[in-house]
Amino acid sequence: MPFDPQEKPLATLLAPDILDLLEENPSSLAAETEDLHPADLADVAELIPREHVAAFLAALPKARAADVLEYLAEDLRAEVLEEIPTSEAAAMVSQMTPDDRADALETIDEDVADDIVSELPAEARAETEKLRQYDPDTAGGLMTTEFISVSEGATVDEVFASVRAMARSGRKEATYAIYATTTEGRLHGVLSLRELLAAAPGATIADVARTEVVSVTPATDRQEVARITANYDLIAVPVVSESGHLMGVVTVDDVIDVIVQEQTEDVQKMGGMEALDEPYTSIGFWSMIKKRGVWLCLLFIGELFTASAMQGFEEELKRALVLSLFVPLIVSSGGNSGSQATSLIIRAMALGELQVKDWWRVALRELPTGLTLGAILGVLGVFRVVLWQRMGLWDYGEHYWLLAMTVGISVTGVVAFGSMVGSMLPFLLRRLGLDPASASAPFVATLVDVTGLIIYFMVALLLLRGTLL
Amino acid sequence: MPFDPQEKPLATLLAPDILDLLEENPSSLAAETEDLHPADLADVAELIPREHVAAFLAALPKARAADVLEYLAEDLRAEVLEEIPTSEAAAMVSQMTPDDRADALETIDEDVADDIVSELPAEARAETEKLRQYDPDTAGGLMTTEFISVSEGATVDEVFASVRAMARSGRKEATYAIYATTTEGRLHGVLSLRELLAAAPGATIADVARTEVVSVTPATDRQEVARITANYDLIAVPVVSESGHLMGVVTVDDVIDVIVQEQTEDVQKMGGMEALDEPYTSIGFWSMIKKRGVWLCLLFIGELFTASAMQGFEEELKRALVLSLFVPLIVSSGGNSGSQATSLIIRAMALGELQVKDWWRVALRELPTGLTLGAILGVLGVFRVVLWQRMGLWDYGEHYWLLAMTVGISVTGVVAFGSMVGSMLPFLLRRLGLDPASASAPFVATLVDVTGLIIYFMVALLLLRGTLL
Numbered sequence: 001m002p003f004d005p006q007e008k009p010l011a012t013l014l015a016p017d018i019l020d021l022l023e024e025n026p027s028s029l030a031a032e033t034e035d036l037h038p039a040d041l042a043d044v045a046e047l048i049p050r051e052h053v054a055a056f057l058a059a060l061p062k063a064r065a066a067d068v069l070e071y072l073a074e075d076l077r078a079e080v081l082e083e084i085p086t087s088e089a090a091a092m093v094s095q096m097t098p099d100d101r102a103d104a105l106e107t108i109d110e111d112v113a114d115d116i117v118s119e120l121p122a123e124a125r126a127e128t129e130k131l132r133q134y135d136p137d138t139a140g141g142l143m144t145t146e147f148i149s150v151s152e153g154a155t156v157d158e159v160f161a162s163v164r165a166m167a168r169s170g171r172k173e174a175t176y177a178i179y180a181t182t183t184e185g186r187l188h189g190v191l192s193l194r195e196l197l198a199a200a201p202g203a204t205i206a207d208v209a210r211t212e213v214v215s216v217t218p219a220t221d222r223q224e225v226a227r228i229t230a231n232y233d234l235i236a237v238p239v240v241s242e243s244g245h246l247m248g249v250v251t252v253d254d255v256i257d258v259i260v261q262e263q264t265e266d267v268q269k270m271g272g273m274e275a276l277d278e279p280y281t282s283i284g285f286w287s288m289i290k291k292r293g294v295w296l297c298l299l300f301i302g303e304l305f306t307a308s309a310m311q312g313f314e315e316e317l318k319r320a321l322v323l324s325l326f327v328p329l330i331v332s333s334g335g336n337s338g339s340q341a342t343s344l345i346i347r348a349m350a351l352g353e354l355q356v357k358d359w360w361r362v363a364l365r366e367l368p369t370g371l372t373l374g375a376i377l378g379v380l381g382v383f384r385v386v387l388w389q390r391m392g393l394w395d396y397g398e399h400y401w402l403l404a405m406t407v408g409i410s411v412t413g414v415v416a417f418g419s420m421v422g423s424m425l426p427f428l429l430r431r432l433g434l435d436p437a438s439a440s441a442p443f444v445a446t447l448v449d450v451t452g453l454i455i456y457f458m459v460a461l462l463l464l465r466g467t468l469l
Numbered sequence: 470m471p472f473d474p475q476e477k478p479l480a481t482l483l484a485p486d487i488l489d490l491l492e493e494n495p496s497s498l499a500a501e502t503e504d505l506h507p508a509d510l511a512d513v514a515e516l517i518p519r520e521h522v523a524a525f526l527a528a529l530p531k532a533r534a535a536d537v538l539e540y541l542a543e544d545l546r547a548e549v550l551e552e553i554p555t556s557e558a559a560a561m562v563s564q565m566t567p568d569d570r571a572d573a574l575e576t577i578d579e580d581v582a583d584d585i586v587s588e589l590p591a592e593a594r595a596e597t598e599k600l601r602q603y604d605p606d607t608a609g610g611l612m613t614t615e616f617i618s619v620s621e622g623a624t625v626d627e628v629f630a631s632v633r634a635m636a637r638s639g640r641k642e643a644t645y646a647i648y649a650t651t652t653e654g655r656l657h658g659v660l661s662l663r664e665l666l667a668a669a670p671g672a673t674i675a676d677v678a679r680t681e682v683v684s685v686t687p688a689t690d691r692q693e694v695a696r697i698t699a700n701y702d703l704i705a706v707p708v709v710s711e712s713g714h715l716m717g718v719v720t721v722d723d724v725i726d727v728i729v730q731e732q733t734e735d736v737q738k739m740g741g742m743e744a745l746d747e748p749y750t751s752i753g754f755w756s757m758i759k760k761r762g763v764w765l766c767l768l769f770i771g772e773l774f775t776a777s778a779m780q781g782f783e784e785e786l787k788r789a790l791v792l793s794l795f796v797p798l799i800v801s802s803g804g805n806s807g808s809q810a811t812s813l814i815i816r817a818m819a820l821g822e823l824q825v826k827d828w829w830r831v832a833l834r835e836l837p838t839g840l841t842l843g844a845i846l847g848v849l850g851v852f853r854v855v856l857w858q859r860m861g862l863w864d865y866g867e868h869y870w871l872l873a874m875t876v877g878i879s880v881t882g883v884v885a886f887g888s889m890v891g892s893m894l895p896f897l898l899r900r901l902g903l904d905p906a907s908a909s910a911p912f913v914a915t916l917v918d919v920t921g922l923i924i925y926f927m928v929a930l931l932l933l934r935g936t937l938l
Contacts, residue, residue, distance in 0.1 A: 037701060039700055176704075195636070198637045230722075252704060253702035256698070260699060270740075271739075281827075285837070293845055296802075304853055310795075314794070321786055325783070327779075328918055332911075336914075339740050339911050344742075348749040348750065351748070353748050376765075376766065380770070394780055441741070442804065
């Protein structure tokens with residue numbers, strides 16, 4: 001029966017029964033759960049007490065356990081693989097697809113991983129060692145080496161027979177597409193299973209394959225792979241070497257995982273911390289303190305300069321204490337406009353809409369935008385001071401109009417400055433080879449706060465000299 | 470030849486040639502561009518002057534133009550469809566897949582859309598009218614109605630023959646999976662094209678189809694559809710009615726678009742503004758001012774309360790001006806810790822790790838986290854005051870230790886308060902039916918700033934009464 005996962009948290013329903021089975025009759029577990037999706041079994045494994053997870057996986061057939069491992073949360077999977085005997089771990093991971101196997105080994109202790117690899121069957125070992133060499137953040141680190149490639153000269157009927165044989169063998173090749181190679185082994189065309197079905201049986205693959213193949217190299221960054229997949233609506237992207245040889249295929253399910261992971265990292269960095277790399281619900285207390293505390297301390301140290309800036313203007317504050325009343329308002333305005341600008345630019349960069357070379361176009365755009373937004377807020381600021389004075393809510397003294405103008409002009413300047421800093425910081429970070437998403441709202445606010453104070457007191461010195469100052 | 474889009478901005482290279490062809494020899498355009506991917510042609514259309522886009526599409530065969538339209542940026546596509554004669558628009562959109570056709574009509578003027586629909590062939594018109602009824606943010610709004618469904622009783626060979634016939638007919642059914650229905654038309658099973666190939670020719674579909682089908686209803690929110698697709702590594706999700714009838718299929722390419730769009734909206738809201746709904750690089754100046762200005766004004770009005778809070782403590786400021794020096798430091802610390810907490814919670818909610826009911830678990834976690842982080846920063850704050858005094862960099866007076874303790878304790882309290890507000894605000898927004906991503910760093914900072922000032926001056930009154938105050 002179809003079911004709707006959002007209405008039935010299936011794993012929560014299943015977990016108690018599976019736990020009972022595990023204690024009372026583990027040999028029946030395989031048969032009792034054979035109709036379930038491995039993703040749901042993985043959810044169950046995440047819900048039951050950790051000490052039972054290894055026994056749960058051991059009670060499943062090896063191929064089934066491998067499927068569940070592929071869906072398991074990274075940290076739990078690593079724990080299990082490090083805990084169970086090496087031979088058992090090798091038997092399980094040998095059943096995984098090559099890319100998932102390499103991913104699983106990537107996240108565990110390197111010595112344990114080496115031991116497991118040494119116990120794999122020869123072919124799987126060779127494949128795994130090759131894939132483990134690639135940076136996990138590249139196409140090489142994402143790709144599977146199981147794909148269907150055929151010679152251009154083969155006929156549709158021949159290829160069809162071999163695809164059928166492969167499907168029946170139960171191997172897990174990515175059958176999204178069939179790749180056609182030249183006699184030298186270079187990737188030259190692609191066709192979908194559907195296009196293969198539509199083709200005349202006697203035609204050669206060269207006749208029917210599409211020859212404009214969008215591809216990436218093993219070194220292509222995983223974000224670029226994701227962008228290409230989304231742009232061309234692909235369900236698999238071939239990975240080719242410099243010399244044009246097909247080395248692997250990145251499938252769309254892995255691309256979705258990349259998109260979601262990258263986004264999680266971006267959002268957390270934009271919040272002004274290190275990326276957690278673990279779910280909020282499962283990360284340990286001290287890991288969380290570390291990931292948040294380091295940035296918070298750096299930002300605090302940056303903010304300490306505001307105290308120095310305030311000290312620099314202590315004479316002015318003594319003479320016109322009224323100036324201190326608007327300090328939080330002024331500095332926060334710059335931080336807010338900076339936060340908007342930096343979020344916009346970080347996202348446009350992540351979407352590939354903006355490159356480093358576009359910085360001056362953005363600067364030319366943010367300057368009038370910031371000034372306009374600043375002017376709007378400046379008018380509100382002037383209005384606030386004058387309104388309170390006229391309504392008798394507060395007495396800013398006889399020069400209240402000058403004070404109102406000081407607030408208004410400062411807000412305009414600080415907001416425009418915030419927009420500029422917020423929009424330029426991501427470019428600067430990327431230029432320095434850092435992640436533009438680290439240009440968090442708090443980071444921008446910290447940069448803007450000290451300057452905001454200086455702008456405010458400078459405007460005050462200009463406008464109020466001879467009256468309040 | 471394979472090419473690597475990131476190294477060759479193909480559209481930029483092609484645009485001038487295509488523009489020349491369009492002016493000199495439009496009839497040859499179709500043949501000259503027939504090897505190009507429609508996504509690249511859409512990129513070209515976005516690069517050439519807008520007044521040529523309609524002519525460019527008109528020079529392509531209708532089915533090809535429809536493909537290009539599917540990849541075109543929404544605003545440009547809407548402009549073109551509104552500009553060209555209705556009959557021509559109808560001829561183009563009738564060639565689009567039903568889901569893309571409904572999407573395209575969704576974004577244009579409703580009267581124009583109605584005119585175009587009325588000129589569609591009867592079958593396409595009925596399909597389109599049905600799809601247009603669904604909210605574009607639901608599974609119904611995303612699904613295509615072209616899919617392969619077969620009766621459970623059919624044999625593998627029969628189904629195979631009909632899939633082949635369908636592929637040859639050139640229709641665009643989503644052939645990712647074959648859906649098996651009962652005699653009453655209810656969805657009962659699914660099998661992939663690969664599984665169909667592997668099956669014995671004489672078997673019935675009921676024998677070989679998997680019966681645990683993950684499905685959604687037409688009303689399922691598009692974010693939930695994305696979450697399910699990612700969780701189960703699907704490339705298509707069937708959409709079934711309440712009564713279990715198969716109504717359509719959401720394909721993975723549309724899911725990726727949803728994920729990317731939702732992320733863009735989240736990031737922009739988290740930056741403290743409305744979602745732009747257009748690329749940063751193409752949005753008009755005044756639209757941008759509006760999207761950013763509204764929130765910026767609201768935040769500014771919120772921040773105005775800091776001026777009132779400061780006024781409330783003017784007596785204390787007069788007596789101990791030194792307190793004003795640390796005001797920006799104190800308020801920004803709360804904003805920063807709040808920004809971290811809100812980003813973490815918003816993301817964990819978007820990933821489905823946290824539900825509204827988890828609010829108290831989060832509160833129980835953020836309180837000790839905030840207090841610990843606050844204590845760390847508080848120590849830094851104490852250290853700063855004492856160090857400056859001892860090194861003779863500044864004279865905070867004889868009671869400098871009391872001042873240092875005031876700063877330290879206030880920072881601890883404000884940081885802990887910031888974490889609480891930042892983590893609870895997304896829950897509150899969701900509870901009110903609003904988007905938790907609107908709990909931006911600036912929004913949280915604004916909420917925390919006034920309270921932060923009050924905490925600071927309260928601590929000062931307690932510790933400094935009889936000395937500085």
